[in-house]
Amino acid sequence: MQKYKVLGVVGEGAYGVVLKCCNKETGEVVAIKSFKWMSDSNRLEKTIAREVTYLKKLRHENIVWLIEAFKRKERLHLVFEFVDKNLMEIIEASPGGVDEETVRICMWQLVRALKHCHANRIVHRDIKPENLLLNPKTRALKLCDFGFARCMDAVTAVLTSYVATRWYRAPELLTGGLEYGAPVDLWAAGCIMGELIDQQPLFPGDSDIDQLYKIQLVLGPITEEQARALSVSPRYSHIKFPPLPPPEGLRNRYAGRFDRVALDFLQRLLTLEPQGRMTAAEALEHPYIRHLEHAAPRPAKGDTSACAELVQALQAGVGGVGGAQ
Numbered sequence: 001m002q003k004y005k006v007l008g009v010v011g012e013g014a015y016g017v018v019l020k021c022c023n024k025e026t027g028e029v030v031a032i033k034s035f036k037w038m039s040d041s042n043r044l045e046k047t048i049a050r051e052v053t054y055l056k057k058l059r060h061e062n063i064v065w066l067i068e069a070f071k072r073k074e075r076l077h078l079v080f081e082f083v084d085k086n087l088m089e090i091i092e093a094s095p096g097g098v099d100e101e102t103v104r105i106c107m108w109q110l111v112r113a114l115k116h117c118h119a120n121r122i123v124h125r126d127i128k129p130e131n132l133l134l135n136p137k138t139r140a141l142k143l144c145d146f147g148f149a150r151c152m153d154a155v156t157a158v159l160t161s162y163v164a165t166r167w168y169r170a171p172e173l174l175t176g177g178l179e180y181g182a183p184v185d186l187w188a189a190g191c192i193m194g195e196l197i198d199q200q201p202l203f204p205g206d207s208d209i210d211q212l213y214k215i216q217l218v219l220g221p222i223t224e225e226q227a228r229a230l231s232v233s234p235r236y237s238h239i240k241f242p243p244l245p246p247p248e249g250l251r252n253r254y255a256g257r258f259d260r261v262a263l264d265f266l267q268r269l270l271t272l273e274p275q276g277r278m279t280a281a282e283a284l285e286h287p288y289i290r291h292l293e294h295a296a297p298r299p300a301k302g303d304t305s306a307c308a309e310l311v312q313a314l315q316a317g318v319g320g321v322g323g324a325q
Helices: 042-057 085-094 100-119 183-198 206-217 225-233 260-269 282-286 290-293 305-314
Strands: 004-012 016-023 027-036 066-070 075-082 132-134 142-143
Touching: 004 027, 042 066, 042 075, 085 132, 085 183, 100 132, 100 142, 100 183, 100 260, 100 282, 100 290, 183 260, 183 282, 260 282
Parallel strands: none
Antiparallel strands: 004 016, 016 027, 027 075, 066 075, 132 142
16 A cells, blocks of 8 residues: 555445545556455455456446555555546435436446446446446446456356345346346346436335335336246245236336437336346447447547546537536
8 A cells, every 4th residue: 555645535334445545656546445354254255356357357448447456464455446426426416317418428338338248248236326436527437346246157147146236126136036147237227217317216115025016116017927936935925915006107207307219218228027128239229329329439448548538529519419517
């Protein structure tokens, strides 16, 4: 840590602290995750090793840049590029929701990050506003925190039980399935899009069952396969949902907030059947964000600094995108 000057504490958790620091030699501002190393903490060791491995592999302008990792005095330090805010902070500071063009630019960049992850056989599994970093001036977005990520050995892999934030979990996870894949990340992206629009979480369940119930209140009954999985689950086989009223529907939920193209984009992300859900590659070709993807300048491979310039070019008028509100 000798080459870094601590500027402040960004956050603290059970295992460590996140510091805002300055490189004394270059003046670069960075974020350092500092963990107390515990030889008996096998789970923490695996989580950190997984994050380092995946971030080294996933060099992309919309994925946070891992600069270096080192161990000093029984602490492990991961050094990242510093980004001012996370998306939850932006949402909380936007009464009534984030402006339409910022929503579009954020969703485009999130989908770009997911396409890169999935092309490299990696499912993030913890897509939520807190794990999306955003520079409020440039609107450049970075996906971070790969501690829960997993590598897919097949299109649909049998993975460990899901442990991430409930409000963004896909129905195939809530019904107890272990066979899932990239579609869970796209579902979470849809939940985030809804939250950006009106500042309200789309499916704020108090439990896994309440989460499923809230999903069905908006989107209608879960699929037969999901209902069958729920009925044989040791945890939920005794659960009976109360009669469902006619679903509210996304069109009614966001009446007046979306145009037809944006609504279709959201509906295709929030498809109950995972096989029918839009992939990240398909999302980039959707009319809602296709003009951004096709107009964007191509950064050099591994050049994450190009993200801000890429967004700024679009804000200047490429593809009809306006400036920050």
